[in-house]
Amino acid sequence: MLKIKNLHVSIEGKEILIGLNLEINAGEVHAIMGPNGTGKSTLASVITGKEGYEVTEGEVIYMGHDLLTLSTEERALEGIFLGFQYPVEIPGVSMINFLRTAINEHRKYKGLDPIGASEFLAKMEEKRKLLEIHDKLTTRSVNEGFSGGEKKRNEIFQMAMLEPKLAILDETDSGLDIDALKVVAKGVNSLKTKDNATLVITHYQRLLDYIIPDFVHVLNNGKIIKSGGKELAFELEEKGYEWLKEV
Amino acid sequence: METVLKEKISELFVKNKFKIFNNDPDEVKALRETAFADFLRLDFPTIKWEAWKNTDLKKVLDRDYNFYFEPAKEHIDIEKVFQCEVPDFDTHIISLYNGWYVYRDKPLTKLPDGTILGSFARAMEEYPEIILKHYNQYAKENKNGLNSLNTAYAQDGIFIYVPDGVETYKTIQMVNILNKEDNLFVQNRNLVIVGKNSKLTLVHCDDSHNHKSSFTNTVTEVFMDEGAKVDHYKLQNLNNITSLINSTFFYQSANSNLTSFAISLNGGLIRNDIRITLDGEGSNADINGLYLVDKEQHVDNQVFVDHAKPGCTSNELFKGILDDQSTAVFNGHILVRKDAQKTNAYQKNRNVLLSDKATVNAKPFLEIYADDVKCSHGATVGQLDDEAMFYIKSRGISEYNAKLLLMYAFAAEVINKITIVPLKDRIDDLVKKRLRGELAICDQCVLHCRNQEKIYDFNIDMSKI
Numbered sequence: 001m002l003k004i005k006n007l008h009v010s011i012e013g014k015e016i017l018i019g020l021n022l023e024i025n026a027g028e029v030h031a032i033m034g035p036n037g038t039g040k041s042t043l044a045s046v047i048t049g050k051e052g053y054e055v056t057e058g059e060v061i062y063m064g065h066d067l068l069t070l071s072t073e074e075r076a077l078e079g080i081f082l083g084f085q086y087p088v089e090i091p092g093v094s095m096i097n098f099l100r101t102a103i104n105e106h107r108k109y110k111g112l113d114p115i116g117a118s119e120f121l122a123k124m125e126e127k128r129k130l131l132e133i134h135d136k137l138t139t140r141s142v143n144e145g146f147s148g149g150e151k152k153r154n155e156i157f158q159m160a161m162l163e164p165k166l167a168i169l170d171e172t173d174s175g176l177d178i179d180a181l182k183v184v185a186k187g188v189n190s191l192k193t194k195d196n197a198t199l200v201i202t203h204y205q206r207l208l209d210y211i212i213p214d215f216v217h218v219l220n221n222g223k224i225i226k227s228g229g230k231e232l233a234f235e236l237e238e239k240g241y242e243w244l245k246e247v
Numbered sequence: 248m249e250t251v252l253k254e255k256i257s258e259l260f261v262k263n264k265f266k267i268f269n270n271d272p273d274e275v276k277a278l279r280e281t282a283f284a285d286f287l288r289l290d291f292p293t294i295k296w297e298a299w300k301n302t303d304l305k306k307v308l309d310r311d312y313n314f315y316f317e318p319a320k321e322h323i324d325i326e327k328v329f330q331c332e333v334p335d336f337d338t339h340i341i342s343l344y345n346g347w348y349v350y351r352d353k354p355l356t357k358l359p360d361g362t363i364l365g366s367f368a369r370a371m372e373e374y375p376e377i378i379l380k381h382y383n384q385y386a387k388e389n390k391n392g393l394n395s396l397n398t399a400y401a402q403d404g405i406f407i408y409v410p411d412g413v414e415t416y417k418t419i420q421m422v423n424i425l426n427k428e429d430n431l432f433v434q435n436r437n438l439v440i441v442g443k444n445s446k447l448t449l450v451h452c453d454d455s456h457n458h459k460s461s462f463t464n465t466v467t468e469v470f471m472d473e474g475a476k477v478d479h480y481k482l483q484n485l486n487n488i489t490s491l492i493n494s495t496f497f498y499q500s501a502n503s504n505l506t507s508f509a510i511s512l513n514g515g516l517i518r519n520d521i522r523i524t525l526d527g528e529g530s531n532a533d534i535n536g537l538y539l540v541d542k543e544q545h546v547d548n549q550v551f552v553d554h555a556k557p558g559c560t561s562n563e564l565f566k567g568i569l570d571d572q573s574t575a576v577f578n579g580h581i582l583v584r585k586d587a588q589k590t591n592a593y594q595k596n597r598n599v600l601l602s603d604k605a606t607v608n609a610k611p612f613l614e615i616y617a618d619d620v621k622c623s624h625g626a627t628v629g630q631l632d633d634e635a636m637f638y639i640k641s642r643g644i645s646e647y648n649a650k651l652l653l654m655y656a657f658a659a660e661v662i663n664k665i666t667i668v669p670l671k672d673r674i675d676d677l678v679k680k681r682l683r684g685e686l687a688i689c690d691q692c693v694l695h696c697r698n699q700e701k702i703y704d705f706n707i708d709m710s711k712i
Contacts, residue, residue, distance in 0.1 A: 092656025
C-alpha cells in the first residue's frame with residue numbers, strides 16, 4: 001500500500017528525515033516510536049502533503065502511484081487520513097457541516113451522488129456511539145471548546161466516518177486518560193479490516209497495549225534505526241531509547 | 248469635475264425650489280435654505296477631510312447624474328415586485344422607487360396599534376408638529392456637505408412613528424429600489440420615532456435593479472424615547488457602479504436599546520455613517536457590520552458613538568472579507584464624555600484579505616474624558632488560517648470549499664447575532680450565495696421575490712459547486 005524509499009525531508013533548509021524507509025501493506029498495523037524531535041510528525045506531515053516540507057531525495061509510493069505529486073485533498077480522497085496531534089479548532093464551522101462536506105467530496109470523487117440526510121445522520125449516530133461522543137458535540141463548531149480527550153476522540157470519529165485506507169494517528173494517545181485511551185483504541189480496532197492499514201505514531205508504549213501493532217519501528221535522528229514485532233515496544237518501555245542509540 | 252456637479256445642483260435648486268418646498272412647513276423651508284448655503288460652503292467631502300481620507304468621491308462625482316423633482320408618471324405595480332412570502336416572517340413592506348415613496352398619493356397608514364408609517368413628504372403635511380420636533384435635530388450633529396445637501400434637497404423618504412408603549416408586531420421593511428434608464432442622483436430622508444417603551448424592528452434595504460450608475464445620499468434619523476427598543480438591519484445589494492452614502496443618526500434616551508446591522512453584500516462605493524448618541528442613563532447600543540467586497544468595490548463604515556450620559560454600553564463588531572482589488576475602511580470613534588462614568592464601550596474590527604491587492608484601513612479612536620470606564624478596541628487584518636485550511640483539506644475537502652467554509656465561519660459571527668430566526672436564515676442564505684458568487688443584483692433584499700425564491704442549502708450540495 002505504502003512504500004517509502006530513502007526519504008529525505010527538510011524544513012527551511014534543515015534536514016529532518018535522512019533516508020527513511022518504510023513499507024506498509026494492507027491489513028497491517030505499524031507503530032513508529034521514538035523520542036521527541038526525531039521526525040515522527042514530519043513523516044505524518046509529508047505523507048499528508050502539508051506545505052513547508054521539502055522532499056530533497058527519495059520517493060513515496062502509495063497504491064502504486066507517486067504520492068508526492070498529489071495535493072493534500074487528493075491524498076485524502078485517495079484514502080489517506082491523518083489523526084492530528086493537535087486538532088485545529090474551527091469556530092463557525094459545525095461538525096455536521098464539516099463532515100457532510102467531507103463525505104460528499106469523497107462520494108463525488110467516486111462518482112456517487114451526495115449522501116442523503118437520513119443515511120448521513122444514521123451513519124453519524126452509529127460512529128458517534130462507537131467513539132462515545134456526546135451528541136451535543138456534533139452540533140458544535142469543529143473542535144471548538146472540546147477538551148483534549150474529546151478532540152482526540154473526534155479525530156477517530158472523523159476517521160470512522162471517512163473510512164480511510166491508510167490512517168496515520170499522530171500521538172493520538174497524548175493527553176488521554178486511560179478510559180479515553182480505551183475508547184480510542186476500541187474505535188481504531190473496530191475499523192480495522194484486511195484492506196486498510198494503520199500507522200500509529202507515539203512515543204509511549206501505552207497505546208500499543210490496546211492497539212496491537214504487527215510491526216514496531218524506532219525512529220531516531222531522521223531514520224528508522226530498528227524494526228521488529230510488538231515485543232520491541234515492550235523492550236523500549238523497559239529500557240528506554242538509549243540502548244538503541246548506542247547500537 | 249465635481250464642480251460641474253455642484254454647479255448643476257446649485258442651478259437646479261434655484262429652478263426647482265417651488266417643487267422641493269412644496270409640502271414644507273415654513274420652518275422646514277428656512278432649514279432648507281440654510282442647509283443649501285451650508286452645502287455651497289462645505290462642498291462635497293474630499294480626501295483632505297480626516298473622516299473621508301480613505302474614501303475618494305471624486306471619481307463617482309465626475310459622472311453625470313440626473314435629478315428629478317417629481318416622481319415619474321409611470322405605473323409601478325410594486326406589489327408584484329414584492330409579492331413574496333417568507334414563512335414565519337410577516338412584514339410591512341414600504342417601498343421607495345427611484346427615491347419616491349410608491350404610494351405617496353395615499354394618506355399615511357395607521358396600523359391598529361397606532362403606528363403611523365408612510366411617505367416622508369406626506370408626513371410633512373399630515374404631521375408637521377412631529378416633523379418639526381424631530382426633523383434635523385439629530386443629523387445636524389454631523390455637518391458635512393452631503394448631509395447639508397440632503398437636508399436642502401431630499402423631498403421624500405420614509406416616515407415611521409411608533410407611539411408610546413407599542414410593540415410593532417410586524418417587522419417593517421423599507422425597500423429602496425433603483426431602476427431608471429439614466430444615471431440617478433437620489434436623496435432620501437427618513438425619520439423614525441419610537442416612543443417610550445416601544446419596540447420596532449426595521450429592515451432597510453438598498454437594491455439596484457439595473458446596471459446604471461447612480462448616487463444615493465440618504466439621511467435617516469432615529470429617535471428613541473426612554474426604554475425604546477430598536478432593531479435596525481441595513482442590507483445593501485447594489486450594482487458595481489452605484490454609490491451609496493447612508494448616514495444614520497440614532498438618538499437614544501435612557502434605558503433604550505439599539506441593535507444595528509450594516510450588511511454590505513454588493514455595491515460600487517458604499518459608505519455607512521452610523522452615529523449614535525447615548526443621551527440617557529442605562530442605554531445600550533450593539534452595532535454590527537459585515538462587508539463582503541471584491542473587484543473594485545469599496546465599503547467604508549464610520550461609527551461614532553457618543554457616550555454622553557453615565558452607565559451606558561456600546562458594543563461594536565465589524566467584519567469584512569475582501570478579494571481582488573477591493574478596499575474597505577473602518578473608523579470607529581468612541582467618545583466618552585466627562586460625566587459618562589461607568590461606561591462600557593467595546594469595539595472589534597476583523598478583516599480577512601483573500602488577495603494581496605485588497606486593502607483595509609482600520610482606525611479605532613477612543614476619546615475618553617471620564618475616569619471610571621471600561622473600553623477596549625481591536626482591529627485585525629489577516630488571511631484565512633493556514634492550519635485550519637490544512638486540517639479541512641486533509642479530510643478531502645477541496646481548496647475552494649475549504650475557503651468557503653472558513654469565509655462563511657468568519658462571517659457567521661455577525662450573522663449569528665441576528666435574533667429573528669427567519670431573517671437570520673434569509674441573510675445567512677444571501678451571504679452564502681454572495682460568497683459563492685451566486686448573488687444576483689436582482690436578488691433584492693430580504694424578501695426577494697418574483698418566485699426567485701430558492702432555498703440554498705449550504706450544507707454542501709456539491710452538485711452546485
